[in-house]
Amino acid sequence: xxxxxxxxxLGAILTNNFIFSQFLGCCPFLGCSSxxxxxxxxxxxxxxxxxxxxxICWVIDTYILIPLGxxxxxxxxxxxxxxxxxxxVEMFLKKSVPSLYSALGIYLPLITTNCAVLGVVLLNVxxxxxxxxxxxxxxxxxxxxxLAIVLxxxxxxxxxxxxYPECFEGFPICLVSAGLVxxxxxxxxxxxxx
Amino acid sequence: MIFILRAVLVLGVLGAIFGAVLAxxxxxxxxxxxxxxxxxxxxxxGANCGGCGYPGCDGYAKAVAAGEAPCNKCVAGGAETAxxxxxxxxxxxxxxxxLVAFVPCSGSLDAAELRFHxxxxxxxxxxxxxxxxxxxxxxxxxxxxxxxxxxxxFDAMHIENGVARVDRYNCVGCGACVDACPKSIVKLIPESQxxxxxxxxxxxxxxxxxxxxxxxxxxxxxxxxxxxxAITVVNNVAQVDTSKCVQCGHCADICPRHIIxxx
Numbered sequence: 001x002x003x004x005x006x007x008x009x010l011g012a013i014l015t016n017n018f019i020f021s022q023f024l025g026c027c028p029f030l031g032c033s034s035x036x037x038x039x040x041x042x043x044x045x046x047x048x049x050x051x052x053x054x055x056i057c058w059v060i061d062t063y064i065l066i067p068l069g070x071x072x073x074x075x076x077x078x079x080x081x082x083x084x085x086x087x088x089v090e091m092f093l094k095k096s097v098p099s100l101y102s103a104l105g106i107y108l109p110l111i112t113t114n115c116a117v118l119g120v121v122l123l124n125v126x127x128x129x130x131x132x133x134x135x136x137x138x139x140x141x142x143x144x145x146x147l148a149i150v151l152x153x154x155x156x157x158x159x160x161x162x163x164y165p166e167c168f169e170g171f172p173i174c175l176v177s178a179g180l181v182x183x184x185x186x187x188x189x190x191x192x193x194x
Numbered sequence: 195m196i197f198i199l200r201a202v203l204v205l206g207v208l209g210a211i212f213g214a215v216l217a218x219x220x221x222x223x224x225x226x227x228x229x230x231x232x233x234x235x236x237x238x239x240g241a242n243c244g245g246c247g248y249p250g251c252d253g254y255a256k257a258v259a260a261g262e263a264p265c266n267k268c269v270a271g272g273a274e275t276a277x278x279x280x281x282x283x284x285x286x287x288x289x290x291x292x293l294v295a296f297v298p299c300s301g302s303l304d305a306a307e308l309r310f311h312x313x314x315x316x317x318x319x320x321x322x323x324x325x326x327x328x329x330x331x332x333x334x335x336x337x338x339x340x341x342x343x344x345x346x347x348f349d350a351m352h353i354e355n356g357v358a359r360v361d362r363y364n365c366v367g368c369g370a371c372v373d374a375c376p377k378s379i380v381k382l383i384p385e386s387q388x389x390x391x392x393x394x395x396x397x398x399x400x401x402x403x404x405x406x407x408x409x410x411x412x413x414x415x416x417x418x419x420x421x422x423x424a425i426t427v428v429n430n431v432a433q434v435d436t437s438k439c440v441q442c443g444h445c446a447d448i449c450p451r452h453i454i455x456x457x
Binding site: 060064065068069070073076077080081083084087088091092094095096098 | 197200201204205208209212213215216219220223224225
């Protein structure tokens with residue numbers, strides 16, 4: 001049990017990182033990574049949404065959808081859960097951390113359509129994870145996202161002071177460096193855990 | 195049938211539960227917003243045209259309520275909206291002069307000589323890649339493929355016979371066409387301005403005669419006869435100083451090329 005959880009966690013954070021090896025959630029990854037502070041805030045919001053979405057979606061799937069033979073409605077029901085959760089996070093941030101709320105801007109409601117969140121709950125179903133495994137996969141998947149976006153934001157902060165060809169200004173250099181960071185993460189892919 | 199009902203019922207109930215949770219959360223996490231922000235937002239035209247320079251009407255309302263933006267920036271609403279917003283904010287109305295778009299080119303397909311026949315994509319930017327500036331011999335001319343017409347959200351810009359024309363009645367002066375024009379031809383002029391030379395060709399008169407039937411030849415007649423000294427010919431093209439112009443329309447009558455339009 002414990003080794004299983006460890007394997008899931010390491011897999012979600014490093015070897016099967018949502019951004020660098022599954023290429024899910026690239027939109028906020030590129031949009032919200034110009035500053036480390038904002039990136040960390042975005043990452044934490046995603047950790048929260050992913051973890052909670054995994055838990056609620058697992059309960060809904062196992063106790064409502066599957067017994068009623070409505071498994072084909074999974075995507076629809078999951079989106080409903082995620083949208084509601086994101087709204088909740090948005091309200092909470094607006095009240096408690098207004099600075100983060102304005103820094104995240106449009107990307108906060110866009111977590112709803114962050115494919116990494118929907119990806120994690122659908123993968124939970126696909127991999128037949130139980131409740132604990134689902135929650136662990138959700139939280140660690142979010143942590144993987146957090147790690148990736150914070151790493152990438154620090155890279156981008158350094159790029160600002162670097163000299164690169166003028167034609168790479170803006171998004172081109174950003175995409176190139178995203179590719180390089182993803183390459184670095186490829187190093188984990190050969191790793192076999194247990 | 196029952197199966198479908200069950201599916202609808204399950205999703206409906208789930209949605210209702212989440213809705214209820216969110217409603218409770220909205221009460222708990224309620225944040226007071228500046229009531230003026232809401233009032234200003236309601237007073238605005240609501241076209242989300244971006245003519246004010248802020249991201250949509252919400253963004254502008256927020257900036258106004260925070261005292262960061264002047265009250266007269268809503269071009270779609272015009273002076274009426276400016277007055278309302280000023281009233282909400284408790285400041286004196288600065289009175290926005292309504293602007294309208296104007297295309298200083300009359301090079302329709304009848305008037306302007308063509309260099310070649312363009313059959314590429316219907317996009318001014320694409321057309322600019324060929325033969326310098328456009329398919330017309332006049333390098334200053336409107337290309338007439340309608341980037342401005344597509345950018346206009348108010349149905350005020352149309353291509354007529356190969357040249358962009360503004361419908362002054364529909365135009366709100368948001369400036370979307372000004373940004374959309376790759377040759378920077380379209381400009382905004384005060385709505386009260388009745389006369390404008392509809393040409394921007396800076397070539398010498400003899401050259402203009404060759405390439406366009408209506409282009410300004412810089413004959414200086416309007417400059418000499420303008421009772422208000424509002425017209426000057428700069429770089430071989432007549433220009434009207436809107437602050438001096440008395441809108442008498444004399445220039446439009448005497449222009450030998452009939453290039454000065456009277457609205």
